[in-house]
Amino acid sequence: SDSLRALAAQQGLRIGTAVDMGQLGTNKLYTDTVAGQFSVVTPENVMKWDAVEPTRGTYDWKPADQLVQFAEQHGQSVRGHTLMWHNQLPSWLTTGVADGSIGDSELRDILHQHITAEVSHFRGEIWQWDVVNEVFANSWDSATSDGLNSNDFWIQHLGEGIVADAFRWAHQADPKALLMYNDYNIAGQDGTNAKFQAVYNFVKGLRAQGVPIDGIGEQGHLDTQYGFDAQRFQADLQAYGALGLKVAVTEADVRTFVNNATDQVPTSQLAQFAQPYEFSEMLKGCELVRQCISFTAWGVYDGDSWIPGTFGGEGYGLLYDVNLQPKAAYVALQQDL
Ligand code: XIL
Numbered sequence: 321s322d323s324l325r326a327l328a329a330q331q332g333l334r335i336g337t338a339v340d341m342g343q344l345g346t347n348k349l350y351t352d353t354v355a356g357q358f359s360v361v362t363p364e365n366v367m368k369w370d371a372v373e374p375t376r377g378t379y380d381w382k383p384a385d386q387l388v389q390f391a392e393q394h395g396q397s398v399r400g401h402t403l404m405w406h407n408q409l410p411s412w413l414t415t416g417v418a419d420g421s422i423g424d425s426e427l428r429d430i431l432h433q434h435i436t437a438e439v440s441h442f443r444g445e446i447w448q449w450d451v452v453n454e455v456f457a458n459s460w461d462s463a464t465s466d467g468l469n470s471n472d473f474w475i476q477h478l479g480e481g482i483v484a485d486a487f488r489w490a491h492q493a494d495p496k497a498l499l500m501y502n503d504y505n506i507a508g509q510d511g512t513n514a515k516f517q518a519v520y521n522f523v524k525g526l527r528a529q530g531v532p533i534d535g536i537g538e539q540g541h542l543d544t545q546y547g548f549d550a551q552r553f554q555a556d557l558q559a560y561g562a563l564g565l566k567v568a569v570t571e572a573d574v575r576t577f578v579n580n581a582t583d584q585v586p587t588s589q590l591a592q593f594a595q596p597y598e599f600s601e602m603l604k605g606c607e608l609v610r611q612c613i614s615f616t617a618w619g620v621y622d623g624d625s626w627i628p629g630t631f632g633g634e635g636y637g638l639l640y641d642v643n644l645q646p647k648a649a650y651v652a653l654q655q656d657l
Pocket of ligand 1: 364365453539571625626
């Protein structure tokens with residue numbers, strides 16, 4: 321039956337996946353699945369700062385260029401990920417900041433240079449850039465009065481104003497790319513909705529100041545052990561859209577407990593019910609919001625996912641199983657499209 325990308329194309333939506341360049345081109349079934357099922361790709365790691373500038377002043381664009389070329393050959397768009405983030409920074413940078421040899425004004429210049437170099441390198445080839453990633457506070461973080469994480473590496477050193485500057489610098493380097501703010505739990509997943517509210521207010525402020533921000537990426541990292549409020553999710557995406565922003569679901573996965581010792585839901589039901597339901601509701605949220613332009617899963621299959629290494633005892637969060645066979649969650653998306 322029809323591929324996800326073909327079904328999505330009928331409604332002007334792109335369906336995507338994060339791509340592991342350790343698998344693309346070497347694992348045949350993986351490569352065929354990426355090409356056949358998806359119409360937008362995100363490099364899982366190879367556009368991150370530590371990958372592109374491992375040594376100060378020495379750039380390595382090769383794996384990222386390969387993905388861009390693959391996308392071009394297969395009629396796919398590319399989501400660039402990510403320019404300003406506290407994780408996966410090169411060690412020359414974090415070490416320099418920690419030992420005081422890189423002060424804050426130099427750090428600012430280095431970030432400017434990084435954004436300019438990377439966005440320029442890919443100018444004209446990136447549909448959406450995740451310009452700034454994960455700077456807002458969760459309930460357990462300490463927050464600025466605007467709700468940004470005051471301990472975030474960038475906010476701590478350069479202040480909140482760096483967010484606007486990052487968007488301005490990216491826009492100068494590629495005026496046609498859609499520039500996104502990307503984060504998790506910023507639609508529908510936060511009990512009080514405080515994180516959503518902070519992002520909403522802050523981005524509204526950026527727009528009012530003429531900062532070139534085009535959209536919001538909700539990562540969509542769900543977990544079957546927590547409740548997921550589908551209506552809230554949709555309402556939040558809708559609210560961003562009403563600000564004149566595009567929206568995208570950028571890193572969807574729905575992790576489950578590998579053995580159900582601590583989970584409320586029996587493992588047998590997770591596979592059949594909770595996970596397909598949550599994927600399906602996220603996709604429907606996107607379909608119901610006119611401004612939603614893409615829905616991306618954070619990886620292709622359960623044999624190659626960040627989940628087991630990050631969340632102890634959890635896994636199996638993607639659309640394809642460890643043998644790259646489609647799961648119930650895949651069928652659910654296919655039916656929704
Ligand atoms: C993860 C990758 O999947 C892993 O391979 C890597 O080791 C760490 O980063 N939010 C993001 C993504 O924006 O870049 C992260 O990706 C997952 C969380």
